[in-house]
Amino acid sequence: MRRVVLDGCGDFDEWREAARGLLASGVAPGQVEWRDRQGENGFDFDGVDGAISPPGPAAGVLQPTVPKGFIELAQAVICHSDPARYAVLYRLLWRLQADRRLLELASDAEVARAQLMAKSVRRDAHKMIAFVRFKEVPGASSPGGRRRFAAWFEPDHHIVARVAPFFQRRFTDMDWLIATPKGAASWDGDLLQLDAVPRVKPDLADDADELWRTYYASIFNPARLKVKAMQAEMPKKYWRNLPEAALIPGMIANAEARMLEMARKAATEPQPYHHRIREAAARAPGQAAAPAGTLAALNAEAMACTRCPLHAPATQTVFGEGPQDAAVMIVGEQPGDMEDLAGRPFVGPAGKVFDAALAAAGIDRAGLYLTNAVKHFKYELRGKRRIHQRPNTGEVQHCRFWLSREIELVQPKLVVAMGATALSALTETRHKLADIRGEPIAMKGGRMLFVTVHPSYLLRIPDEGKRAEEVERFHRDMGEVGRLAAAI
């Protein structure tokens, strides 16, 4: 039996040295007795017969290798306060030499035990980060004018060195000291100092604690008492070092009475303040309404449209845009995901295809009136995505109300229907799009109708060659639109 005595205190290198030596000498886990130098009852093992220093690695022996995950696990486990931690880790190390994938076996009893110990250490470290309370050390600022703070904390495990760099990264511009029964950490702007010397609780006070207690008491909602939920995350063992915790018993005791009092009290009459606001609101001139008979007025009216159920799940009405005297009106199907968010037509992926076709045809988008047959985005939720859905006949019917008023106001000479939905919104008679595509057709009122595909159709063609062909054809259609517009 080999006895190895370690300082403990979360020092990973110390254990690693010893473990390497033992492994190199082929000492099986059952042959090692691991001990804390500071025994459980303060009993000092140093100088006891049979206590030996850990053997160094034998010369010429290969260093054992371990998977990366082991180091990370062992660095956490070694901070645990359970004296069994050394043996737990050594057994894992021993078994890893034969079974490299052991750590992936989370259901293995020894792996599970080590993981549980690591979890306990991580939780303790997290609670230290959360529950350390710095108190300003009065009158003492360091030579550089830095403010000085001190804190007392009682961790379960040897985590001071593990957690200290967090405080260094966070509280860089102040001097601080964190004292614990398991050692201390301090920072002065240059040097992070760590040791494992046990400290006793210092006498610290800070006036700011009173403000913090005020906040803690006021942010609490007495109508939602959930004491167990609080204690699960903030166990009582931490309370003695938390300035706010002294308030807890009183807060719990009074909660019921406070809630009953709120329920009992009838609402009082509003103060003059409220009436003044009401009067001011009534006097305030509303948004100057656009003059009737303009696109702006029609747009404002359409913003509040609830003619069909499509308005409810959509962000907003996406109305047409462009000059009121535009000679050409382009009608698409409905706004898509991007249009719904931006509140403008043809700004999504299909809009980009459309813009490219305009550019190729030499048409200035700013001169066109762009709109859609349906003014709200219709979609279906699939997971966390909104999937476009084609509007049905009824929805197109409802929305024709807006489209026909847009046509009345703009009086375009040429109306371009992109896609079957736009076509059905613009004509009473049923045509197949393919039959009338690319040829100007006379509409009532001396207007011309020109029919082409919707640019989103081009995005859905899977075959690249076919797509290039169709894009080419769409560009030709737009070229024709340009020529027709020029002839007006």
Next chain:
Amino acid sequence: MNIGMRKTLRERLAILSDAAKYDASCASSGTVRRDSAASGGLGSTEGSGICHAYAPDGRCISLLKILLTNFCIYDCAYCINRSSSNVERARFTPEEVVWLTLEFYRRNYIEGLFLSSGIIRSSDHTMEQMVRIARDLRVTHNFRGYIHLKTIPEASPQLIEEAGLHADRLSLNIELPTDTGIARLAPEKRPEGIRRAMGDLRLKIEEAAEPTLVTKRRRRFVPAGQSTQMIVGADGASDATILSASGRLYASYGLKRVYYSAFSPIPDSSKSLPLVKPPLMREHRLYQADWLYRFYGFGIGEITASRPDGMLDLDLDPKLAWALGNRAEFPVDVNRAERERLLRVPGLGTKTVKSILSVRRLRRLRLDDLARLGVSIRKVQAFITAEGWTPRRLIERPDLEAMFAPKPQQLTLL
């Protein structure tokens, strides 16, 4: 307010944190990693949020959650700060908010600031003051901690743009799941304006995430994203209505979180609202359902289909309720089923499913293996098969539901 009777900072802190507590959000997670090692300043954010304290209401206290002022020109029935309420009013100066944030932070009470405000004068005036506080913290004081700003509806895009440069998170509360509910209880709020603002913010966040052509760097803009809150139990909306609204909000605006806040009695409460105990269990079930939607591959419709009234079962968690209503899907073989099906087993969480997938590449799992992964065998055994375990006809037992029903509790009066 009487001149000469100016309230102390402490008195105002009490008023303005009391006024802020009905906002459920206190998250400090999900932002970029940054610290003060190089700057020599103050503050860091390291991915996971930190709760620095818990109040007896079980809620985490991570941020200094306060209002700049609780004066408000709006009169939303559910709100403690509505203009017709007689709560004491107070305001902070921007300097006071900055000072409180930094001094609280130095003492490790908090992760940062969550600043909201009543609407005073105009939306832009209010938003301007809030942006100024964030700018002061970041630029003047080199503060690297967490900042969450509530955006004021109708504030101008330039102000939102600047707020997003300094804040980790922006949020805008939709408050109620339907436009009719908003019209009834919050007459000054314009739901379409709130939706439009959320849409704008999503577009801005996505634009910032695109690497620039020249430097290939991404602009830092609201790195922890946007969130919202809905009040539960103030109007008659069903859970199905609430969760459908959540689904739309997540999908439409890429929200990081939708918070649910059980409507609770407030001092000087409006006569038009129920004065009952807040429906805390209902709120809890909504959070569980929200989780199933976001992390477990459940559709909103599946979660709410089990009851005709569109309400979630208060006695059973929604995953268990779904399983009991879809028994034909079970048992699931833990040694063969794909991840999506394992995630549907009541009692298996995302982490456990990950461990199961890892372990079963090496060996077949038995019940005691699952126990060592931290699984409650009592909970899962009816729904799975494992090496050496088949639930026989357990899944068909008529009393299966009763096995999971909570113990009867004594009712308490309000």
